[in-house]
Amino acid sequence: MLGFGLAKGLKYTLKNLTKEKPTYEYPNEPLPLPDRFRGIQKFYPEKCIVCNQCANICPTDCIQLTGKKHPDPNKKGKIIDTYDINFEICILCDLCTEVCPTEAIIMSNNFELAEYSRDELFKNLEWLDENDENIRKVNKA
């Protein structure tokens, strides 16, 4: 019937008034992301054995690290001295975290990397250590 479609449309929009909204309150609340999301890495300096595997496997060569001798002369091996990731070129491919034998570097769900200056994208050991929110749960052990 003529005009019935209009009534149908009006009914539909009126029903929509009370429906739950599919939008996110993103900047105020973090986005719900899957646990396998590849975000900015979190680094544990105490776990690192300076094996250099992450720096070797990195496809874009964005990881630079240096180690030093263990301060305790009785112990073998090295401890980490500096650890930098250049997020200008990091592609968040997850290879460094997969290859790490001690899970000293893991992925988090943080992805907000916008900065006013390019050199702020050069993150050092301290920054990566402090990036300890929304980290991947599978790797927590």
Place this chain on the structure above:
Amino acid sequence: MVEDLLHSQPGILNFGIFFLLATVLLLVILGFVTYAILAERKVMGFMQLRQGPNQVGGRWGLLQTVADVLKLLLKEDTIPKLADKPLFIIAPVIAFAPSFIVIAAIPFTDKLQFADLNIGLLYYIAISGLTTIGMVTGGWASNNKYALLGGMRAAAQMISYEIPLVMSVLGVILLTGSLNLNDIVAAQENVWYILLQPVAFIVFIIASVAELNRVPFDLPESENELVAGFHVEYSGFRWAFFMLAEYVYMFAMASLTTVLFLGGWLPLFSFLDFIPGAVWFALKFMFVVFLLIWFRSTFPRIRADKLMEFAWKILLPIALANIFLTAIIKEIFKLL
């Protein structure tokens, strides 16, 4: 109160009182426009499963429109080089002024009215037609083909739809026997005209939406066809004036619908008359405004070639038939 003022001696004091009253009314209307725009965005947002403005001014975005107007005030006032400068400047004024003038005739309650005219309804319709001139002037003076097309469409549409609008109202006038808006409300003491004149009400609502240039009749400013219609070249405060005129007309048209068909300030049932008339008027008024917003978020725009056909071949015959039917029924009741 206003009656006494109208009949008193002209003078500085008299002028001052009227000026003050008009300023107060203007502020009330600006307040309405501010929150009508917010309500429109909010309701449309909810109907489209969005939140609508919710950043400026707390959870409900209460200062969003204020911020928007502030932005418009700060914007550069541009006038195209080849525009007709005097016409370009005066067009927003011509478009806005009638929208404010018509409100003087509308009775909000039995006491709150600025001018109790015997030809209130005719006055409203005659003055509101002037806005079209502002739009055509703006479209012409911009020296822009989109603006000109928009202005032409506005003129054609608003003049065409004014006729079914007036014709639908004639049924109400026949039943009341008066053009005075107070008498029309008083005649609805027992039953509202929406029940006695349902056909007239439907024609009136359709024609009034077309008069307001709102969806589904927003062809004069259809964004995706004409960029923005007659106000493409306008920016800043001149553009705000066109926008203001549009929303003040929404205020005026919703008030007129309330007065003509929904019984103005009269209560729904006579036992509810302890609630003041102003509240009743506001409730009905808000319902009409909601209806307009509801239409906007529901209907698609009508096709340009169907627009005139719809006005002249469908709405006008229905309105005319309604007048004849009303006249015949009235005569039969008189004979009985």
